[in-house]
Amino acid sequence: MKRALVLVLALTAAASAAPVPLVTPPAGWVPDPEQAAQLAQKVAALKHFGGGGKLTVAADAHVPKTPGVALFVTRISAEQLAITRELAAREVIDDLKNSAGKPYDWRVLPASSAKAIVARAEWTDAGAATQTVGMVVIAASEARFVAVRGECFSADKADGAAVNACVQALASLDPGVPVAERIAFEPAPEGSPPAAEPTPPSKSDTAPRLTDGQDVQMAPIRVAPERQEADRRPVYLGGAIVVIAALSWWNRRRREKFEREESPDRAGDADGADDADDLAAAARGDKPKDDA
Numbered sequence: 452m453k454r455a456l457v458l459v460l461a462l463t464a465a466a467s468a469a470p471v472p473l474v475t476p477p478a479g480w481v482p483d484p485e486q487a488a489q490l491a492q493k494v495a496a497l498k499h500f501g502g503g504g505k506l507t508v509a510a511d512a513h514v515p516k517t518p519g520v521a522l523f524v525t526r527i528s529a530e531q532l533a534i535t536r537e538l539a540a541r542e543v544i545d546d547l548k549n550s551a552g553k554p555y556d557w558r559v560l561p562a563s564s565a566k567a568i569v570a571r572a573e574w575t576d577a578g579a580a581t582q583t584v585g586m587v588v589i590a591a592s593e594a595r596f597v598a599v600r601g602e603c604f605s606a607d608k609a610d611g612a613a614v615n616a617c618v619q620a621l622a623s624l625d626p627g628v629p630v631a632e633r634i635a636f637e638p639a640p641e642g643s644p645p646a647a648e649p650t651p652p653s654k655s656d657t658a659p660r661l662t663d664g665q666d667v668q669m670a671p672i673r674v675a676p677e678r679q680e681a682d683r684r685p686v687y688l689g690g691a692i693v694v695i696a697a698l699s700w701w702n703r704r705r706r707e708k709f710e711r712e713e714s715p716d717r718a719g720d721a722d723g724a725d726d727a728d729d730l731a732a733a734a735r736g737d738k739p740k741d742d743a
Contacts, residue, residue, distance in 0.1 A: 501534035519609030
């Protein structure tokens with residue numbers, strides 16, 4: 452809100468500080484600074500003369516004592532143009548014609564002896580029940596290009612005398628360029644192609660270069676160390692040793708078991724052999740082994 456207010460005040464100041472009045476209002480009409488500020492703000496927000504370049508916008512608004520009629524005037528000037536004067540003049544003329552919609556009166560006058568191009572339109576708005584007479588005056592010097600535009604708005608039942616006074620005031624529109632400094636030129640033909648948009652930079656122009664980052668400070672980037680797989684070979688080796696030890700222990704237990712199972716058999720065989728010897732000795736009349 453504050454920014455918009457500052458812009459409005461700046462534009463209003465530009466309008467009041469204009470070295471040459473934009474228009475000579477009808478006698479008895481009073482200025483309307485609030486509507487002038489709103490008009491200047493709207494005009495400044497639009498693109499003019501092909502875009503680009505520094506523009507100066509001034510605006511005036513005047514109303515009579517009786518309601519129903521109003522005179523609005525804007526002056527736009529540029530020291531440098533992005534397009535030719537001829538194309539800029541055509542743009543200004545077409546803008547007035549497009550604003551009129553379907554004008555019932557439309558005319559474009561060639562450059563006069565005052566080296567100014569004038570376009571005029573009259574149209575009605577049935578929905579708003581208003582009638583408008585608009586005029587634009589275009590002039591240029593070697594250093595400036597200026598378009599001043601005035602519009603008379605009137606309601607259907609407005610005072611006829613006030614409407615006529617407003618329309619006559621349009622003849623006093625002043626671009627603010629002295630006639631002695633003006634240069635003669637004609638607008639570009641109707642239907643001329645509009646101004647080309649600025650060519651966007653190519654990818655090669657915007658692509659980063661190795662030297663682009665020499666003065667760039669970058670925060671250190673922390674990179675997490677790569678997670679390494681654990682070496683499982685010692686685990687496998689230890690497992691194998693445990694398995695071998697278990698097998699050895701199991702085999703030893705089995706061998707001991709077999710040995711225990713075989714020991715009684717062998718003792719029986721030895722006892723049988725001794726008994727046989729004793730019987731044989733008894734038969735021979737010898738003493739048994741146990742008695743010897």
